[in-house]
Amino acid sequence: MGDPQFAKYPNLQLSQHVFQLTNPSSPKASKQASLKSLQDAIREHKMAPLYRHLAHPVEGILNATGEGTASQPAGHRRPSSSAATFLATKNPTLEVNLPWDEKLYDELKADNEKELETIQKEEDEAAEKAGETEVQTARGKRAEYYTRIGDKEKAIAAYEAVFEKTGILGTKIDIVLAIIRIGLFFGDKILVKKTVERAGTLVESGGDWDRRNRLKAYQGLHLLTIRSHAQAAPLLLDSLSTFTSYELCNYSALVVYAVLAGAVSLKRVDFKSKVVDAPEIKAILGDGDEKSSALSGKTSAGAGAGDEEMQDGPASSAIPHAAVNLTTIGQSEAEQQDAEAPVDFTGLATLVSSLYNGNYKDFFGALASVEDAFLSQDRYLYEHKSWFVREMRLRGYQQLLQSYRVVGLTSMANDFGVTIDFLDRDLAKFIAADRIPCTIDRVKGIIETNRPDDKNKQYSDVVKQGDQLITKLQKYGQAVRLRGSERG
Template sequence: MGSDPQYIKYPDLTLAQHVFNLSNPACPQPVRQTSLKKLQDVITENKMAPFYRHLAHPVEGILNHSGEGVPQLPAKSLLTSNMLASRKSPQKIDFPWDEALYQSLVEDNRKELDTFQKEEDEAEEAAGETEVLAARGKRAEFWARVGDKDKAIESHEALLEKTTFLGTKIDLMLAMVRIGLFFGDSQFVKKSIERANTFIESGGDWDRRNRLKAYKGLHLLTVRSYNIAAPLLLDSLSTFTSYELCSYSSLVIYSILAGSLSLKRVDFKAKVVDAPEIKAILGPGEDRLAALTGEVSSGLGAQDEEMKDASVSRTTPAAATTVVNLTTLGAGSGIQAEAETPVDFSPLANLVDSLYTGNYRSFFLALAAVEDNFLNQDRYLHEHRAWFVREMRLRAYQQLLQSYRVVGLNSMASDFGVTVDYLDRDLAKFIASNRIACTIDRVNGIIETNRPDDKNKQYADVVKHGDALITKLQKYGQAVRLRGSERS
């Protein structure tokens, strides 16, 4: 058994989402106002002087609208981040700058740091190494709490060097991962996850291994590695306890989106459509009850390879539901579940159902709803929303075309609820980039699929590579061959 996780309270990643909301034109005005109020309250409550300056300073603030001047301080002293939805924030909401408030926060921070220094000095004189590390740990958490990226990383690194307990080392690395996620620094997140993985492999406990799995999955999601992220996120659904990283609702959303895009049809059926954790959220009443009670899920077979024109009842969940984490439910802990904000999962439910059953007209409508309700509103998904929608369209096209040798243009356009011209243009992009093996015959109004012959392709590859190898050997032989007169 491992020790309880440490350093999980700060930074609060929900604050980064509120900053994103303020800069997101697609975010409703009431939500932006709520985010503004929340940020102002938390900054005052947690004495976040560096973060307040980073957001609202008239010159340096990333949410500043009134000042258009160039920062006067050296570039190295400015806090860098990638927290905004766009480079230009909406003009309707301004984050006001209060110099008196800022100076008050700075003074509070100075007093708190003096207290930490005093505790550390006293621990060094009269106590042991454990007390000294505890005082330094308070300083590290302080910098993470007030939102100073550079000093937070520096203090965590200093603490990491002095710490001997493996569990604490892993907790410190995971805290640094969250600092990187908070400020949108993907490179730092990647390096920190690699370092945390090294510690985990050297003997990390079960709980920290599962936490790191969720961290990896979320990071991979932010860099478009959905095929690697999907298994990690879906596996995390049954063991999730990392509420410092994201809510369980968010994990469900990320898992469904990653799985829908990247998993093969058989895996998609088993791990998304029929997964108990997902059916407990997306399914109709009887499926939710079956998932919660541990009964085997019913439905279409998991081993069907080809598309079936199945006629099944459409998923009709409630308008907004509170997700249930089966892990905490089984452990008798409902604290985190009760804190979950109700979410309308119906667009995701419709997306999963229509993709699997081949109801492509509903699929396009569900995809548009997912873009509006989830992709546009989440700081991790927003940057890749156009790519995700394009890849999902490609998946639907591939899924339909793989079952037919010839498809009528009018018929396929009718299935997707689009015009023939739109379908022609959209398919042409994927055909030109070799993403779909088919040709379009507009004269006869048909689409002919070109199923690749794997054996012939393998034979052609062997011949091609063999020719290249023989050519290289011949050139090598000519270069090293010695005439009889040169051997002496």
Template structure:
């Protein structure tokens, strides 16, 4: 089906820089680095629409005046978000930014202006002038292709225009051009590439409805005959989208499966994918799968132990472990554990993307010890260490990533619940003070934290403060099966009643 196309733009790293610049969780030094990278990206790619979208004095998203504005950019309105189609809202998890797509929408309007992106009218006019010149050249090439060449050359020229709008950050025009290109394209592989480009535009501007619609569209195209490379790319796209809408149980299998066949470097770095897969798997997988697919996964252990470019290359190339972090008793994992198959060598898989060597060097220098400590301490039952590591993960990963920020409070709460459930399932009675000591917290704090989980029936136990104990209650299997049958039967009867009403209505219409 040919090499993948339209992979270069938009650059999602710029959206992360915007988030870092606006986020109250980012320190001043990181904000300055993000500002420099953002300014360099705007100038290098002549991003006049994005510059106005972010920094314009009246409507800029990074300005206090523009935070509450409904305007998406100087040339963008909500009309092109495809709201005419049936709304997929019922298929999305509850996220506060669904109905307000914006590059900083996950912050909920709580932007920090400690370091600002300054508005320079002269720079903006210069960028606009450069954009007009490049568009004129693209139009000239398309006109020549129409007169002198065939349909393939015309499509290539149109593709350059769509990619140009994606490069400069003009959301509406990029979507419009890609949709026109999709209508005129008959090659399945090219269609998939176009839809993946649209998904990345949606991710760039955090338009979850747009992403959801086009992930479904890409899935249909891939199932109709997509090649191996595009199938694997889509798996990473789906997993990341599900992560942004808090569907970690659905995202975990896709992200973990993508680790050994990852080539979607236009989406995120390999170490970021490992981070996302680890976080999703930790909160959603059963204990046995958590052990084999996360704690003992060679890809996870390799990256979490990587300290040099050579170690990162070893991780990308399929090494089971690398770096000093892996030498410390293999992250304290039992040496008798069943060895896991190593990752597939990405040097032979990186079709249409950077080589594995370039990927390894481009990997961000990140301290993965909090994540490594979190998963190991959770599995081994070191709960005080787990709480400390979880706090570090929230500060260093959840609060600093634009895809994870919106759900950080939920994620921390769910991980605490997982740890509580893991300890309590081994005992019928647990001393409240003993459990508080295990987690390194006070009795009052533990009592207060357990109460909502118990009240919502997420922890089958009761707290007796007089005796200072926690009693677990496990319903027998027969009662559980009986309750499930009653519940499912009630749902079935309701569906049959609705179906009967529809059939009767249609019968009356026929008469």
């Protein structure tokens, strides 16, 4: 099978630090900590290209509205789409700045050139005295070095050169996974999409078990970033029990991504079996007894398991606790790439339990907590936070309304802990978009649900689609007539 290659760089945690510098929801103390980590990494790994990409007075993406030169004011530049996803906002207003030091940049650049000369010398000697394997090793070192210092284009080109010359399938898959991480680091979704598909083709052609499982996490994270939660959820949840892709994210982050994707997309039965009762998730989000049971393997993750023991109410007694990685039990710390930082999963645990148990007031409170703790602080989740919160509110409304024919407006508002006016406005948006089949009668103070039968729904769909088709044909006919008159 062989150990994964090219997995050390890029360090995706650095891209999270860059994101935090431009994140308006991040506290100043976190921004200062991210700045220090970023500066330390730039100095330690001689990251001259990344330093220039971020902090240069004219070309740096962190200075899009900052300082510039008289001939080229920075305020007139527009960051690329990938830069916009690299940062929290397109035009960041920095509370904590990454200063530009020309002398430091020159020193880093000189170190880069010296190291690349050494690698080139090694490759030349290998071509002269050794074989193709040694030459490939030197080329791989160059690709890794470009990745380490943050030179995106040269790193991809170097990896492609190695890819073309290697015949080992496992090495090819590792190279493509490295390119995916480069795309994730710089927020290049087009590159990631294209390369994930490429990796899938390679794995299907004969990839080993370990690389198949690693790719599953990569695919799930990519789908999460493009808001395909229904496709991402099964991949991320399946990755929990076999996770080894620590170069991609830590286990705590994977749990968050899997739970959020499952909560917003899975049907109630699947949500119960794959999230609420899943032993890997109970080991993180459960209370003391549930964690012990999950870690000992006693918890069943089957559909409907534990229904007789489900308690009403949120997991309000849960206390902040650190993540537990089930795949690394018994391993030494040296065997894990990154140490897990303590994470408070209380809000996420309450979100899961309150949604399933129908405690909607606690559910709305937990949703706000999850938005503050996770959605607003993670670079992959941040741009989708408004959509996610809206979809979760919709999920709560749908879950309550599907059980009743008529619901009192005041009663439902009290259940969710909101005002009648807020509930009226919020439901009206979903009703107008055909997301909730109900009507609101403010005079009687009730909400009536409508459940059209399949025949009526099919009839409505045919009428709607037919109307759209007629409109398109009319526009096409007008365009043809215009072209005919022009020819005449």
